[in-house]
Amino acid sequence: MSYTEATLQLLSPEGRLVESDASAEYLPLIQQLTDQQLREFHRVMVVTRAFDVEATNLQRQGQMGLWVPSMGQEAAQVGSGFAARPQDHVFPAYREHAIAHIRGVDYVDIVRMLRGLTHGGWDPREKNNFHIYTLVIGSQSLHATGYAMGIQLDGDTNTGDPERDRAVIVYFGDGATSQGDVSEALVFAASYQTPEVFFLQNNQWAISVPVSTQSRTPLYLRPSGFGIPGIQIDGNDVLISYAATRKAMDEARSGQGPRFIEALTYRIGAHTSSDDPTKYRTQEELEHWMALDPITRFASYLRGRGEGEEFFRDVDAEAADTASDVRRRTLELGIPPVENMFDNVYSEPHPLMQQQKQWLADYEASFDAEGAAE
Amino acid sequence: MSELQSMPMAKALNAGLRKALADDPKVLLMGEDIGPLGGVFRVTEGLQAEFGKQRVMDTPLAESGIVGTAIGLALAGYRPVCEIQFDGFIYPGFDQITSQLAKLTNRHDGTITMPVVIRVPYGGHIGAVEHHQESPEAYFAHTAGLRSVSPSTPHDAYWMIQEAIASNDPVMFFEPKSRYWPKGDVDLSESGRPLHSSRVVREGTEVTLLGHGAMLSVLLQAAEIAAAEGTSIEVIDLRSISPIDYDPILASVRKTGRLVLAQEAPGFVSVGSEIAATVTEKAFYSLEAPVIRVAGFDTPFPPAKLETVYLPDADRVLDAVDRALAY
Known part of the structure; x- marks a missing residue:
């Protein structure tokens, strides 16, 4: 599915601000952003992409069983990720590496899993x-809705105190929309009018099956x-992703109930390192979406605002450093102690775990004893 | 100071839930028709009127939704108690129970707890239609991360539901629905005991009978008949299906040398199978006869007019006792 007349956009693919009746209510939210905040959007997109490429390489070199690439979806993630406030709760699926970084997760912690x-x-x-991360498709939508019900029970919406009001944002993909859990989450969210934003990254493909x-x-x-x-946005436009999510989260926090955002984007890479996209999609389609790349687009916008080349060089250097740092620390990761298998299955003592x-x-000690005896 | 009152199990559960709601503002009840109706078995009768719609929630009709949102509420610091309307309706929630609820503490490397109770009215003897008389406890006992218990008396129901709610691990709470109505003495001053403890309910010397939930009344009836015929039978109420409290079971088997297990659930790959294997491993030299299982047949639960044939009764238990004594 490509962009439609309904698709909200603030940045054209060429990186120029789009002024339209539809975008008018979102532009003021962008105008409040400082230069530093805009630079941060670019920085996180570029650094996360470098991490993603490095992680793909590590998987190919046998250092990870699996990798889940995020390439192409950086704008949807970074815009919405910066729109949530620190007190909000974020429930990801398993591809939200840029948002993880924004919220303070070490990239290597994603690698560990x-x-x-x-x-x-x-x-x-x-x-x-x-x-x-939740690996069963769509399950997290119900956990997010339950959490949002808890925020309501706590009385933390529409308090008049912006530091206290809280909301939840949950991420899922186009495939997940077919899961019963996502529909049940929408039912519960609507019934209880939860403070919650459903953020759908429609990356067009659920492994090999198209969104159609x-x-x-x-x-x-x-x-x-x-x-x-529900609204539909251009998911490769970091500005509308930020503004639309900011508005929806503000509405959720102020007690207006749940909101739904569909971000049209594209998974440039494979679903995971285990599949081969050339078996199910065309080169033409890939090239169409690569021309809509979120990072190129936003960099054009920043250059148009007068951002100097030194900034872009610095970000590229930081991205390269991050990638090599992730590689070094990945190779240093040890194997967890076997006791971990038993220690966290229950919170309270359990005879089978102890036995x-x-x-x-x-x-295991019996082998040591045998070795010592020989 | 004991406060003995005679009441049916449904009322005892109601009293236990009321006490849990009153004692801890984080305790919530959620389920289908549990509000003004009080649940299809009236276990939650009056609780919404007393504690409000926010703490006793009539949910949309969606079991996965009930369990999945309960998980989110637990992450937010609440202690949800979910009612699944009937045993056979639990399967839409099975994925959230087994893939999420059971595993989230482990997935978080032990940094979070999952204090969620899933109440499940289960078992036969009520002449109901399909999906309303099943005994699905083995599915959940097989899943790491869950605890499973089942009371057999009103008094146990009263304190066990409170202990289950106090547990920081998820607890499957199987309520033998045919026992909702018979009355028994409940000591309302009971302050709780270890949740996972089996109990010798009748002492004897020749054969040990073991079961849980509604099966206990059948076992006690069988023991009475056997006593009249001169056979001394010990009866143990399992109470906890996972984990299993083996010490009283092994002590009894070492005394009697014979163990007959009875359950409404099908016997194949069941709780009884597990106990039979473990007792054989741990008390092999004390056994005078093989451990014998008396169970529902390995068929779907039959139409109600055949349920008395399907469900183990005192005669089938005594037939197994005779076989055990014949070795």
Whole structure:
């Protein structure tokens, strides 16, 4: 699905500000951004892409079982990621590397999960409420909705205190919209009028299946059937991603109920390192979307505003440094102690965990004893 | 100071839930028809009127949604107690229970807790239509990260539901629905015991009978009949399906040398199978006979007019006792 007349956009593919009746209510939110904030948008997009390329290389070199590339989706992620406030809660799927970085997650913590060292990787409370990745498609939508119900029970919406009001943003993809859990989340969100933004990154493909198999209508129309307002934005335009999410989150925090944003974007890479996109999509389609690249577009905009080349060189250098730092620290990662298998299955003591942990320790020690006896 | 009151299990659960709601403002009840109706079995009767719609929530009709949002509420610091309307309706929520609820503490490397209780009315004897009389406990006992319990008396139901709510791990709370109505003494001053403890309910010397939930009344009836025929039977209420409290079971088997397990659930790959294997491993030299299972047949739960044939009764239990004694 390409852009339609309904697709909100603030930056044309050439990087020029689009002024239209539709964009008028979003432009003021952009005009409030400082030069430093705009530079930060560019920096996070570029550094995350360098990380993503390095992680892809590490996987190809056998250093990770799997990689989930984010290339092409940086604008959707960075714009919406900066629109959430520190007290908000973010529930990602598993491709939201740029947002993870914005909320304070170390890129290497994402690597740890895909290298097979942990199923999670971080404590959300220590990472500005960025929750851990969820691999079962769409499951996190219900957790996000439940969390938003909790915010309501806490009385933390529409308090008049912008530091206290909170909301939730949940990320999912076009494939997830077919999952029952996403529909159930929309039902619960509408019923309880939760402070929540559903952020759909429609990257056109659910592994090898096109979005036309998931839905015969534009996906931004689907929430209206649940009683939730939905909009469609150009997901490769970081400015509309920021402004639309900012507005939706402000509305959610002020008690106006849930909102739904469909960001049209494209997965330039494979779904994961395990599939080959040339088997299911055309070179023409790929080239069409590469011409709409979010980083090139935003860099053109910044240059048009007079940003100097030194800034771009500095960001590129930082990106290269980040990539080599991730590589170095990835190769230094140790294997977790086997006790970890048993220690965190339950919060409270459990006889099977205690017995099996002890059995394994005795079993392994028996080899040491045999070795010593020889 | 004991405060004995005679009440049915449904009322005892209601009293336990009321106490949990009153004691901890983070406790929430959620489920289908649990508000003004009080649940299809009236277990939550009056609780919404007392604690409000925010704490006793009638949810949309979606089991995955109930469990999935309960997980989010637990992440937000609440202690949700979900009611699944009937045993056979739990499967739409199975993915959220087994892939999410059960694994989230582990996935977070132990940095979060998941204090969620899933109440499940289960089992037969009520003459209901398909999907309303099943015993699905083995699916959940098989899943790491969950705890599973089932009371057999009103008194146990009263304190066990409170202990389940107090647990920082997710607890599957299986309520034997045919036992909702018979009355028993409940000590409302009971302050709680370890949730995962089995209990010897009748002492005997020749055969040990073990079961949980509604099966207990069948086992006690069988023990009475056997006593009249001169056979001394010990009866143990399992109470906890996962983890299993083996010490009283092994102590009893070492005394009697014979163990008969009874359950409404199908026998194949069941809780009874697991206990039979473990008892054989741990008390092999004490056994005078193989451990014998009496279970529902490995068929779908039959239409209601056949349920008395499907469900183990005292005669089938005593047939197994005779076989055990014949070795």
